[in-house]
Amino acid sequence: MDAKLRSAEWYEGTDRNAYIHRAWMRRGVPDSAFQGRPQIAIANTASELVPCNAHLDEIAQSVKHGVYEAGGIPLNLPVTAPGETLVKPTAMLWRNMTAMNAEEMLRANPVDGVVLLGGCDKTIPALLMAAASVDLPAVVVPGGPMLTGHFRGEALGCGTDVWRLSEEVRAGTLSEPDFLKSESATIRSKGHCNTMGTASTMALVAEALGMTVPGLAGTPAPDARLLETAHGTGRLAVELIAADRRPSTFLTKASFHNAIVALAAIGGSTNAVVHLLAIAGRLGIDLTVDDFDRIGADVPLLVNLRPAGKYLMDDLHRAGGFLAVLREVRDLLDPDALTVTGAPLVSYLDEARIWDEDVIAPRGEPLQKAAGIAVLRGSLAPGGALVKPSAASPHLLQHRGRALVFDSIEDFRDRIDDPDLDVDADTVLVLRGCGPKGYPGMPEVSNLPLPKKLLEQGVRDMVRICDGRMSGTAYGTVVLHVTPEAAAGGPLALVRTGDTIVLDVAARRLDIDVPAAELAARAPSATTLDGYAKPARGWERLYIDHVTQADTGADLDFLQGSSGSEVHRESH
Structure with missing residues (x-):
């Protein structure tokens, strides 16, 4: 190998540093391990x-x-x-x-x-x-x-069938013991x-x-x-x-x-x-x-x-x-x-072939003609939001409905199965405080379980909006990665239960039907603010102080860009 190896900076030479580097790594390794390999x-x-x-x-x-x-x-x-x-x-x-x-x-x-x-x-x-x-x-x-894995003759998909079967338990169409029996077959x-x-x-x-x-x-x-x-x-x-x-x-x-x-x-x-x-x-x-x-x-x-x-x-x-x-x-x-x-x-790609066209559809007979992830913008998502049409219900991709707002995933879990909850199939479930800063970490909670009383009525999908993520194994008409997130001052923090939400995937729009002046005059409620993460120390503190929004990858701001492989300080 003609070019000098990076590792030679550690191993090449007869000085004390090279001696230490080789000696501690040797442990039965021959001399040749440090010579141009x-x-x-x-x-x-x-x-x-x-x-x-x-x-x-x-x-x-x-x-x-x-x-x-x-x-x-x-x-x-x-x-x-x-x-x-x-x-x-x-x-x-x-x-x-x-x-x-x-x-x-x-x-x-x-x-x-x-x-x-x-x-x-x-x-x-x-x-x-x-x-x-x-x-x-x-x-x-x-x-x-x-x-x-299979259970009672049926193939099980990790995650996807967990979401599906758990909803059937909540709907009363599958017993909990039968649900739990599938657990050992899933993996x-x-x-x-x-x-x-x-x-x-x-x-x-x-x-x-x-x-x-x-x-x-x-x-x-x-x-x-x-x-x-x-x-x-x-x-x-x-x-x-x-x-x-x-x-x-x-x-x-x-x-x-x-x-x-x-x-x-x-x-x-x-x-x-x-x-x-x-x-x-x-x-x-x-x-x-x-x-x-x-x-x-x-x-x-x-x-x-x-x-x-x-x-x-x-x-x-x-x-x-x-x-x-x-x-x-x-x-x-x-x-x-x-x-x-x-x-x-x-x-x-020349030698690649489809051997089962039911699994991989030919280009001329696709499962869906246009199925890429759609990016929505509007008064509710000025920085963008995502929806996956291939996993959504077609009839919900253009929808107008009344918002039902939850200030945290804990708030959601406490209320979603309340039989007196004011919700119907046209309601838009809104969950906030789940973005990179708000939770923290942007959890996979956007594919919200549906209200139990609606599941019992046969409802299996609703429009759901969140500043968090969802598992790739999940499905449904879920608008997620709403940017800016509520905790970063996004308009999601200002939505109130009863506001009208307008979703139009074809037009790439996600809006709140509230006059701009009225929305600008609102402030997040104390309950909303109380739902945001407030770590005092450690990685969570560092993360919240420096994480970027979803539209730029939710990376840490000081890690964007390449730093290269050079080490600037010498040891020993």
Whole structure:
């Protein structure tokens, strides 16, 4: 390898510092490990408290074998991982911490490149944010979705069927004992959620960006081919050093264009919007929420997966996989966007084929002709709000209704099943105080459970508006990511129960039918203000003081932009 390795700054020479660096790392390692061999970190988010990522240590071993085979030295680097199903108050609060953790440890240590191992919702976005900021040669290995579980002959989708079945219990159409019996069948194997939730979405989006070996994303976690490709990725990581192929050399606006097209075609999670905005922000790429509407709105939905469809992730894999989907929308992709291999993404599509057209619809027979995420603006969302038409009820995409306002998720839970609650099917449920600052962390609560008395009447969807997020496994006519959030002074803080809300997705509008002068004269109520988070110390305090709004990725303001890999102070 001709160019001097970054790690040589630690290991090369005969002075005391080089001696210390080698001696403490030696522990049975031969001299050759420090002589011109690339040091490859494996940024590993494995944790037994992150069940979706618990198998990543096994994948790391395959990566290690590939790195060794190609002449590199693999080094496991544990990274803080927020588990979507467990951490409180919300995993999103910790995405930026994970990104900071990975970035700082990669910069501080003698590594020349990195393989990023993620799976659970926030881990791949956080690792990509870190890689973009430190800008060392990097490649992603997604942990893969779990296999489909079944209960009484019915396939179960993680998250999606939890929401569905729990609502049936509340409606009185499913007994609680039967609901609980399905629990052990839901999670059949290692891997992340098997619906087109955020974990699956971000793995596929990472491939659309060009950050994985093409054809890898979506491979089920138990599939031996995942380990095979992980081994190959380890080899590729060493090659990246010789080529000096860093994220900044191939991640461009064209890459994000392709990611947005892919997001629409797969019916992906709305969470991808806030993650892609954050990653772009780390690269200095001018990406806005309006780009998602401009590029993705007219892209057809081709993937028949829950929550927008019928099947699950292992069905997508057997039906031809992600590359087969991209082949159908090839004309919409930017042909100049490169991948981590150095070749254009579109160059990998020639051999892709659809093997089951019920799972992956051909371009000429889409599930929906225009299914991309819509960006709404108006007097209730001057900075924008999102809605996912493919997961919504068509009859509610143009709606006028009376607002029923909740000042916190706790307020909502206390009142929603009150039999005397003044609510009907046309009511618009409004939840505020759930944005990045307000909760804090922008929790996945926007897909509000419906009032029990309406469920008992057969109602299964209502318009819901919130400044928080929703799980990618969720569905319904949910307007979310309302910006500015209530806690940042957005007009959502001024809505009162009884106000008329007007939603018009076709016109891209979200308005409150209250005269502008009257709205401007209002102030948030004491109850509204009391619902906002007020941490006094620690990460939550730092987060609230510096987090940006959803329309710029909900990143920390001082972490936007790339800082590079240079270490400015010497040790010892």
